[in-house]
Amino acid sequence: MQTILRSQTKTVTIGDDQPFCIIGERINPTGRKLFQQQLRDGDLSQVLIDIEEQIAGGAHVLDINMGVPLADEPALMAQAVTMAQEACDLPICIDSSVIEALEAGLSVYKGKALVNSINCELDRIEAVLPLIKEHGAAIICLTNGEEGIPVVWDERFEFCKRLVDIVHGKWEIPLEDMIIDALAMPIGAEPQSAYHFFKTIEAIRDEFGLNTTCGASNTSFGMPSRHTLNGTFLAMAAGAGMTSAIMDARSEECIRAVRGSDVMLSKDEYGINWIGHYRPPAKA
Numbered sequence: 001m002q003t004i005l006r007s008q009t010k011t012v013t014i015g016d017d018q019p020f021c022i023i024g025e026r027i028n029p030t031g032r033k034l035f036q037q038q039l040r041d042g043d044l045s046q047v048l049i050d051i052e053e054q055i056a057g058g059a060h061v062l063d064i065n066m067g068v069p070l071a072d073e074p075a076l077m078a079q080a081v082t083m084a085q086e087a088c089d090l091p092i093c094i095d096s097s098v099i100e101a102l103e104a105g106l107s108v109y110k111g112k113a114l115v116n117s118i119n120c121e122l123d124r125i126e127a128v129l130p131l132i133k134e135h136g137a138a139i140i141c142l143t144n145g146e147e148g149i150p151v152v153w154d155e156r157f158e159f160c161k162r163l164v165d166i167v168h169g170k171w172e173i174p175l176e177d178m179i180i181d182a183l184a185m186p187i188g189a190e191p192q193s194a195y196h197f198f199k200t201i202e203a204i205r206d207e208f209g210l211n212t213t214c215g216a217s218n219t220s221f222g223m224p225s226r227h228t229l230n231g232t233f234l235a236m237a238a239g240a241g242m243t244s245a246i247m248d249a250r251s252e253e254c255i256r257a258v259r260g261s262d263v264m265l266s267k268d269e270y271g272i273n274w275i276g277h278y279r280p281p282a283k284a
Helices: 033-040 045-057 073-087 099-108 122-135 153-170 193-207 216-220 226-240 252-264 269-278
Strands: 002-006 011-015 021-027 061-064 092-095 114-118 138-142 178-181 211-213 244-247
Touching: 002 138, 021 045, 033 045, 045 061, 045 073, 061 073, 073 092, 073 099, 092 099, 099 122, 114 122, 122 138, 122 153, 138 153, 153 178, 153 193, 193 211, 193 216, 193 226, 211 244, 216 226, 216 244, 226 244, 226 252, 244 252, 252 269
Parallel strands: 021 061, 021 244, 061 092, 092 114, 114 138, 138 178, 178 211
Antiparallel strands: 002 011
């Protein structure tokens, strides 16, 4: 199954027959006090720096989140999405818990966006899905609800089935426009969390063939050498069938792990992309 995202001039295809899709996560003020204050002051110059770094790292899609306390998030989102479209040709993932911010971003976006996100909470579904239908966007669907995040994979998979019934069955959103987030959790807090994540991904792939994603850095939270753990997790998740991840494209270890998994999973035929990035330059 293929999920198609578009900017004005570029198309990105996410699918199990495609190279792994890197959704660059850095355009996000969470945990960045200086960036937060800059946004409150109306200074979006850091957005352009983050865009350049994510593209240089290898991102295929840019996730934009403007969630800042005591700021006008819808206005910031509209500005950031506009800036991103002027600065590059990558499709955009509009990321917010605020409905008005999603609407503001979608209203200025020229193409087919990805929206982050809904879960099984009906109030959220009923607020977001009309925007998805109006703008023809794709939607990330989280496998949790008011009950919280299940620990074991089969309960998480039940949330996926519920999402398919509601989003596709009731709201008639095409299955190819649903990307399921199987919810990576910190391995340091729950030793079996990666196992249950991989099992969830495999079940989604085998039952529905849907595209999948996660916030990859969550898995290493609180652990040392996080980039190594994240890279290991990403390669194993790709092997289980995950087709994209929201991740920091500045991490060379993670990018190498993803590109290496493409080679091993026959998504980079003859290693052409790998060779293009990593073959040593010819000696003079």
